[in-house]
Amino acid sequence: MYTWKDYVGYDRLPHIWCSGCGNGIIFNALGQALEKMQLPLEKVVIVSGSGCFAKIVNYPGVNTVKMLHGRVLSGATGIAMANPELTVFALMGDGDGTTIGGNHLIHAARRNINVTAILGNNYNYGMTGGQYSGTTPEGSITATSRYGLVEDGFDACKLVEAAGASYVARTTAYDVLELQKMIIEATEKPGFAFIDVLAACPTHYGRLNKMGTPAEQMLKIKEGTVPVAKAAKMSPEELKGKLLTGKLVDRNDREDYAVLYAKMAKEARGE
Amino acid sequence: MKATITINQKLCKSCGICVAFCPKKVLGLQPGKKAEVVDPEACIACRMCQLRCPDFAIEVIKNV
Numbered sequence: 001m002y003t004w005k006d007y008v009g010y011d012r013l014p015h016i017w018c019s020g021c022g023n024g025i026i027f028n029a030l031g032q033a034l035e036k037m038q039l040p041l042e043k044v045v046i047v048s049g050s051g052c053f054a055k056i057v058n059y060p061g062v063n064t065v066k067m068l069h070g071r072v073l074s075g076a077t078g079i080a081m082a083n084p085e086l087t088v089f090a091l092m093g094d095g096d097g098t099t100i101g102g103n104h105l106i107h108a109a110r111r112n113i114n115v116t117a118i119l120g121n122n123y124n125y126g127m128t129g130g131q132y133s134g135t136t137p138e139g140s141i142t143a144t145s146r147y148g149l150v151e152d153g154f155d156a157c158k159l160v161e162a163a164g165a166s167y168v169a170r171t172t173a174y175d176v177l178e179l180q181k182m183i184i185e186a187t188e189k190p191g192f193a194f195i196d197v198l199a200a201c202p203t204h205y206g207r208l209n210k211m212g213t214p215a216e217q218m219l220k221i222k223e224g225t226v227p228v229a230k231a232a233k234m235s236p237e238e239l240k241g242k243l244l245t246g247k248l249v250d251r252n253d254r255e256d257y258a259v260l261y262a263k264m265a266k267e268a269r270g271e
Numbered sequence: 272m273k274a275t276i277t278i279n280q281k282l283c284k285s286c287g288i289c290v291a292f293c294p295k296k297v298l299g300l301q302p303g304k305k306a307e308v309v310d311p312e313a314c315i316a317c318r319m320c321q322l323r324c325p326d327f328a329i330e331v332i333k334n335v
Contacts, residue, residue, distance in 0.1 A: 013282055013327055020286030024325025032322065176322040202286070215291030 002038060004031035009059040016055050020214025022173040022199020023053045026120050029176050030089070033183035034062075039087055046089045047076040049101065052127045052201075053093040053120035070101030073108040076115045084258045087187060090117040095125040098156050099134035105156070109163035112191040114256040118183070119156060119194070122201035130204025137241075141208040156196050161249045166191030166256070168249035173199040174222045175245070182247070191256040198225065198243070274316035275332045276308050282328035289320035289329055 008031040017023050034044065044062035048054035050069035057064035063086075067075040076090040090108075097105055097119045108115060124142050125131045132142040138152040161168050167189040169182045179197060186193035200206055200217040211217040228246040231239055276297070283305040290298045290306060298320060299309035306328070314331070321329045 008327065010327065014284075015326070017325065019284035020288060021325050024327075025288075025323055028322060028324060028327060031327075174323075176319070180322075213291070214286045215288050218288070 002035060004035040006041060006061045007031045007034040009061045012059045015059055017052065018203045020202040022122055023120050025173040025176060026197050026199060027056055029179040030183060033180045037184060037187060044087050045079055046091060047072055048091045049096040051093040051096045053091060054096060056091055070096055072096055072101055073104040077108060077113050080114050081258055088115045090115050092119055094119060094121045094135040095133040106163045109160045109165040109192045111257045112164060112166060112254050114190055114258055116186045116193045119196045120199055121196055122199045122205060124201055124205045126201050126204055157248050160194045164254060165194050165249060166251055166254060167193035169247045170196040170243065170245045172222050172225060173197060174218045191254060272311055272334055274314050274334055276314060277330045278306055279328045280305050282326045284326050288323050292323055293320055
């Protein structure tokens, strides 16, 4: 019987993140979800890249791999293909996952690699001083957009959905119970599963955009979202600038890449 | 008491998330100090403080 302390590596804490950082809340939810699933420690791999959220690999009691900036999903693809018995988590920030590693995100979803990708989306590159990323909303003040960002951020869930992922969901760091449920569903789903978690960065993004304390910032992020069921009854004008939360895609019509590849290999050997 | 709440003083970073979201105002935070339990009797053991803590500093164990 494992507890969350075994999964998160309790002895190695405290972690490096700032006070009130949303990354810690996502890590907490991952620990709780792993405790509920009771996966053996040696059968779980956490892959990350560079950035604040990527520092997560320094702590867990499970296997961890740290990749180059943006190459989280390339590493995760290799691990998932080499040993399909492993449960692979690709943990990336918005800079890592959507901006620098955006191409890998598209192709991991297109191939339907059996990986659970969690995007810790805090709207900026926190580690390097709070520059804007691909998901930063229009008008935001960041270290590189002092007078407000002129371009608009994109919806990572829509991108992954269009590329062909099996499971796509979005939630905020405020809704921890929903996040735990999503992590369990995504892990049990064969094929590419993607969860976009909207989290607070109190040190850079929240401070520059005058969003208040970490708790107030979490509530403001929550206010900018609408659950899918409620959104169905709303007009496009009301939904402008809002992000949909909840389970956005859950399909079973595509087999995952490792299964298809094994079939092809069998055929080639004439078995 | 419905639950025993322990706050790890070494792990707490005084962000105030647990205090802001506790539905029963069980926790408190003084400026420059770490989070503390101010009203243990009011706790309903929902564990939301533990689950929302970014620093793994709070543990809520239900009293049986």
